[in-house]
Amino acid sequence: MVTDALAGLVEVALKAAVADGALSSESFPGPHFERPKRAEHGDWATSIALVVARGGANPRAVAAALVERLPPSDLVERVEVAGPGFLNFHLSSKWLHDVVQRAADPASGFGRSSEGSGRHVNLEYVSANPTGPMNVVSGRHAAVGDALAGLLEATGHKVTREFLINDAGRQLDLFAQSVAARYLQHFRVMAELPEDGYQGDYLIEVAEQIANEIGDGLVQSPSAEREKTLGDLALQRMLDSMKASLERFGSRFDVWFSERKMHDSGAVSAVIERLRDGGFIEERDKALWFRSSQFGDDKDRVVVRSNGATTYLTADIAYLIDKAGRGYDHLIYLWGADHHGTVPRMMAATQALGLIKEQVEIRLIQNVSLLREGVTVKASKRAGEVVALDELVDEVGSDAARYTFLTRSMDAPLEFDIELAKQEGPDNPVYYVQYAHARICSILKKAAEQGFLTGTSPLDPVGHPSEEQLMRKLSSYEETVLLAAQARAPQRLTRYLEELASSFSAYYRDCRVISEERALSQARLTLCLATKRVIADGLGLLLVSAPESM
RNA sequence: GCCCCCGUAGCUCAGGGGAUAGAGCACACGCCUCCGGAGCGUGGGGCGCAGGUUCGAAUCCUGCCGGGGGCACCA
The missing domain is CATH 1.10.730.10 (Isoleucyl-tRNA Synthetase; Domain 1)
Structure with missing residues (x-):
């Protein structure tokens, strides 16, 4: 970009000023350029004179000294000293015309940079539990993740878009039990949803579809077998529906990573050995604890419960190890804001594994609420007001939905005005x-x-x-x-x-x-x-x- | 109680330590012989409070107040 050329000019002037004694010889930071807010302040400005003058010199005098020593350039029309000592660069119309010509030329690579130097980034996002339809919160995650991927690619990174399928653990067990109950109910067999089970009507439909496909053969089976079979079938259907929703929304992932496969391969249990070798495991009350507090976490965390089961953190660490072993230069996680409490333990694990902290980046995306006809509807699962992504896309279209999700910082909760997004005006x-x-x-x-x-x-x-x-x-x-x-x-x-x-x-x-x-x-x-x-x-x-x- | 995010215009929100803090909506007043009026213009109004760092703070730090979220051998 043009700022590199401008910085070069200023550096020449700085050196010249030091050489002839106008400035005392010190090491200066590279000149930083910014766009002035006001047009009369030029195209680009630098506050380098204010920085250099920190020792007590008059910043305007320093600025004037630099202007005198700037080498000529056909990019620059004139340079002015303004305000407390800014150098305001008014660039030439040649420069401006060249930029526009490049913008008009599809082969010029305008808007692309090589800042990323080909570094390979793994970007994991959405990763919604496959126990229900995609909702609008996942929609925000998809929109933000896709946009970041695009931006990273535009700046010279290679990006792998990854989705973690949470197809293991207690939620999946509950899901399987819930489907099994719906399946039995379909055949008029008395069955109740488990406590904390999945209440949603969509499971009745899923169970019905499966029942129509495989018949009533599982009614007589032992419950464990029934749950396993139905759980797997239902999981596959949920995954297909999630992929379909995402595709309709325009999102495509490079890697769908199965948590279950990681359990089956022994990768999760291997975490314990890896941490134990490092001396980060301690047994207390029949459970195994990861000494995450050594790395800034509030307290240590359980990785194997007293009943022998591993925890969510254990799987997260196994997943981190897996990603780290795939040779990426940088890992980005986009998580829901409700996971913020787990960030310190993950960063502790990063350090315990000997990974470079700066190469693991966890970003939190705040919630979405929907505004419809002047009424705000919280889109949290707790409130039971889950609005499906498909419904939103039906109503406002994927362009408007996606764009609206991207109008706010991910740090800020988003109020999605449905009426506004629908307007064709x-x-x-x-x-x-x-x-x-x-x-x-x-x-x-x-x-x-x-x-x-x-x-x-x-x-x-x-x-x-x-x-x-x-x-x-x-x-x-x-x-x-x-x-x-x-x-x-x-x-x-x-x-x-x-x-x-x-x-x-x-x-x-x-x-x-x-x-x-x-x-x-x-x-x-x-x-x-x-x-x-x-x-x-x-x-x-x-x-x-x-x-x-x- | 502890942790995270947020607090900017009536509303929803942008603002990379810089100069006179912005957009959209809403409100008020204007503009159609015209390449797409599905458009454009003008106006009023604001950095939660108090300290600190700095030549310079909406931005960084500390405390307080307010809103949201999270604090399990759940996921």
């Missing part, structure tokens, strides 16, 4: 952005019909303030993608796309694209093309479609 941000794209497509089509060139053309004829503003907005796409990826913040991109669409609207209002002035029309069409490509690219990273017409 400008109040709905996703339609506003898609509309801008469709409108450009319409203009480009019309231009082609009238014999204009469809490729890029020189931008020299442009000059209207709205054109300038649109070009500057386009130029900030690259850093937006990079920052969104680094901060794990897809909402930066949705926000940016809304701003871009807004800038385009102003441009469209002020500047007639297709006119008698041929060269100007071609330049404006290039600007349209660049905007179209950036909108489509940004939406694409978020798995939201960019329709040609609406």
